[in-house]
Amino acid sequence: MTVLMLATELAKRPVVTLAGEAVAQVKDVVFDSGGGRVGAFTLSGRGLFSGPMKQALPWSGVTGLGEDAVMIRGEEVLEDRKEVVERSGPGGGDVLGARVLSDAGVELGKVTDVVIEVTREAAAVAGYQVDSTEALGHQERTVYLPLAGTLAISGEALLVPALAAEYVAEDLPGFAERVRAFRTRTTEA
Structure with missing residues (x-):
């Protein structure tokens, strides 16, 4: 589970x-x-x-x-x-408050939390809770953005594939399906 x-x-x-x-x-x-x-x-x-x-x-x-x-x-x-x-190794810093940028150069929002996917074997980052910008079509709303392969991360910015913006969810329960769909699409590409 x-x-x-x-x-x-x-x-x-x-x-x-x-x-x-x-x-x-x-x-x-x-x-x-x-x-x-x-x-x-x-x-x-x-x-x-x-x-x-x-x-x-x-x-x-x-x-x-x-x-x-x-x-x-x-x-x-x-x-x-x-x-x-x-x-645990050298980290990329605290991502809370970092700007989220797509690899197409579009600012998607700011990270407010990290979504962790917990299974029996492990706990891993599944995505981010983000205060969105207008570019996501959810301005000034909290949304969930999936993670399949962050391109870069620092204390200031998180660079994600532009495709991730198509799989945004507005609530955590609905986010699980969006993460699965995003992972399926990125592994097929």
């Missing part, structure tokens, strides 16, 4: 052992630089005055990622935060 969720929704989600013990909460999602997959989660302690933890949760330690919690076997799967983040 595949589930789509927003990266920002994962912040503060509890990390719970299979024995039912809440050991931390998600602070940030760390994407690996190579394939747009979730590589790890940085963690913070539970409670109002808890700060960042020195440990992180690599994706390999996750047994389940659901709407209410991130499940792990036990605390032994947590690893040194610095090592986990370094293993």
Whole structure:
């Protein structure tokens, strides 16, 4: 089963052992630089005055990622935060707020969130939540833009194929079908 969720929704989600013990909460999602997959989660302690933890949760330690919690076997799967983040490789920076440009030179909007596709085996970037421009025909509306192969990314701009604009969805539930159709079309081309 595949589930789509927003990266920002994962912040503060509890990390719970299979024995039912809440050991931390998600602070940030760390994407690996190579394939747009979730590589790890940085963690913070539970409670109002808890700060960042020195440990992180690599994706390999996750047994389940659901709407209410991130499940792990036990605390032994947590690893040194610095090592986990370094293993993910150099990133392209934070994409939130970045302009989205098509390879045809058209500004499509600004990234407001990252859409993550969660399966039993992995969690990967499926697309972006974007505050759209008039070029997408949805000016000043939040839409979802699929990802099949980002051409370039920096802290300032995200370059996507112009074809992606044809597969925009206005809601997250409808986005899953648009992503499948976009991937089918790009693999046929």
